[in-house]
Amino acid sequence: MLVRRSSKILLAVGVLFIALAALVRFVLVPTLSKLPGDLDVNPVYEGTGTLLNAKALQAGDIANVIVSNAPVRIDRHIYVSSTDGDTAIAHDDIVLEAAGLSVPSNHTYAIDRKTIDAANGDTGKGIEPHSGMTIALPLLPNPSASYHYYDSATGTTVPMTYLNSGAVSGRDILNYSVEAKGILRDPAIAGALPPALPKSLVGSLAPLLPAAVQHSLGGALGQLPDPVPFTYTADTHINLAADRTLGSSIDAKLNQQIIANVNVGGQLVPVMPVLSIDTSLNKQSISDAVASAKSQTMQLNLISVVAPVVLVLGVLALLMAIFRRHPRAITRPPAQRENPSVR
Template identity: 40%
Template sequence: MRRTAWILIGFGVLLLVLAALLRFVVAPAATKLPSDTDTTTTYSGKGSVLNVAALQSGDVANALARDIPVTLDRHVYVSDSDGDTAIVHDDGTLKAGSASSQNNHTYAVDRTTMTETAPINGVQVEQHQGLTVTMPVDPQPTTDIYTYWDSVTRQAVPVTYIGTEDRAGRETYHYRATASGALADSALQQQLPASLPRTLAPRLLALLPTQTQQQLAPLVAALPPQVPLAYTATSTYDVWADAKLGAPLDTKINRSVVANVILGNTVLPLLPVLAVDVTEDQASVADAASRADDAALKLDWIELWGPIVLLVLGLALIVVGLLVGRRPPEPPVDAPTARVDAGSPAAT
C-alpha cells in the first residue's frame, strides 16, 4: 500500500478517535456545573419589614414598614471544585428603604445532579438535601422527581412541574416549591427579637388583625414580663429553568415570616415581621437567557455537531486512503534508446 494511503488512513483514524473523545469524554464534563460559575441576579417587588430598634424602644407606630419597595441581590458563585464536587455560595442581600440585611449560605454540590454531596478541602458547608441554586442539565418536565432545599425552614420540599413557558426567547420548564414550618435559619433568627416586653402588648394590639386582638386582649394581664416569641415561615419559589441547560432564567420568591406568641402550650400568630414578594428583573432575565444561548451553542457543538463533523471527515479520509491504496501502481517508463548515426565511430 502506498505511503500516501497510510497517511490518509492514519489521519482518518485520528479524527475518529477525536470524535469519540469529544462526545464521550469532553461532553459529559461540559454538562457539569462550571467551576467558574459567578452570577448576580436582581429581584424587586414589595415587602413588609420589622424595625426591631423602633419596636424595642416602644415606637410601635414605626415598628413595621408595610408594602414598601424592596430589592434582593443574589450572588451565586463557585469558590472551589474538585472532580464532581463544587463549593457553591448563595449570598443574598435584601434592601428595604435605608435598611439592608444579608443572608449567606454555602453548600457542597454534586456538579452533575446539583444535589448534596460531601464537602472538599475542609470547607465548612451547610448540610442540606436536594437542589439549591440550579436544576441539572436536561431537567425532566414532571412532578415529584426533584426536591428543593428551603434554607429558611431547613427542610427539603417537593418540586411541582407547572408547565412549559417561554422566557426571553428560550423554552423553560416552570417549577414551584412551597415550604412552611418553624423558622430555622440562624441568620434570620438573629435579626428578630426572641421576646418582647409585656408593656408593649397593649400598643401592639392595634397593629394586629381583629381576630388576634380578640384572642390576646383578655390574656394581656397574665403575660410574663418578657413575652417569648416563636417564628414560623412560609416560602413559595417559582423557577423557570432552561429546558436544555436547567439554569434558572427567571425566578419569583414570595416569603412571609410570622411572629407567634407562646402562651403555655398555645401558639397564637401575632403579626408578619418579614414579608417579601419579589420577581427577577427583566435585565437579569435577559442576561441569563444570553448566557444560556452561548452555553447551549457550545454544548451543541461538543455533544453533536463537533463529533459528527470529525466522524464524517475521518471516514472520508479512510475511504480515500483505501482507494488510493488499492489503485495499481503505474508501469515504469522505459528509458529512450540512444540513436546511432551511420557515420559515427560506433557504426564502424
C-alpha cells in the first residue's frame, strides 16, 4: 500500500510539474516576449534651442524676434492603454517647453506587440495611421534587418540606418540613425505657428536672414500676397541606442528644425527656422531605462531556465512513479539440481 501511495504522489507531482512547464513555456514566455500591456515610461530630453518669439513678432519688436540658446525640455509619456491579442493601443504624448512656449503633441498608435510595427486591420477612431517603428524596436532586434521609423512631424516613414554596436551603463546596445525631411504635418506643432505674416513684417525680418535668402526673397517680395502665407517644413535627425535584448530606447539624441518657407514662382524658399532644437535624453531617463531593461531581461532569463528545469523534474517524477508502481520482479536463482552420481 505504501508503494502505491508514493507512486500516486509522484505521479501527481510529475503531472503538475509538466503542466507548470507548459504554462511557463506557452503562456509566460510569449507574454514576456512582446510589448508589455503595462508599459508606462516618462523619458525626458533636455538641451538648447533657437525659436521664434511670437510675442515680440506680434509687437513688431524685430530685435527680439529670435530667441537663441534657450533651455529646451521635451517630456514624453509613452504608455499602453489597452491590448487585444497581439495588438496594443500605444500613446506617445509629447510636450515641448522652451522660453515660455509650451507645445503639446499627442499621438496614438495601434502597434503589433511582436513586430512593434503598425498593427493590421481597422484599429478604431483616434488611431494615427502609420508604418514603421514609433516607440521602440522589437525584442532581440536584428542589425541586419531593414527597420523603418515613422516620423510624426512629417507623417512619413523613413529607413533606420544601423551604425554599430556598443554599450551604455553596462547594457549592450545597437546604434541607429534616422533622418526625415518634409512638409510639417503634425497639426499640434503647425497650430502653434503663424500661418501668415504681414508683408511689411516679412520685409522687416529680411536683415536677419542669410544673404542667399535675402536675395531670393528680396526680388519676389513685391509679388507675394499680403499677408504672406507660410509653408512649414520639418528636418529631423535622431540618434537612437536600442537595447540589444529588449529593443527599448536606452539613450537618444533629437535634433529638429521647423522652417518657415514662402512659395516663390512655385518653389519653396526657406525664410527662417522658427524652431531649432538640439536635445538628448537626460541622465535620469537613461538610468531609468537601464534599470527597467535589467529587470525585464532578468525575468526573461529566469523564465527561460525555469521552464526546462520544471519539465525535467516532472518527467523524472513520472518515471519514478511508474517504477514504483511496477517494480521489476526479483528473480531467484534456480535451485541446484541434485547430482545423481552422488548418493
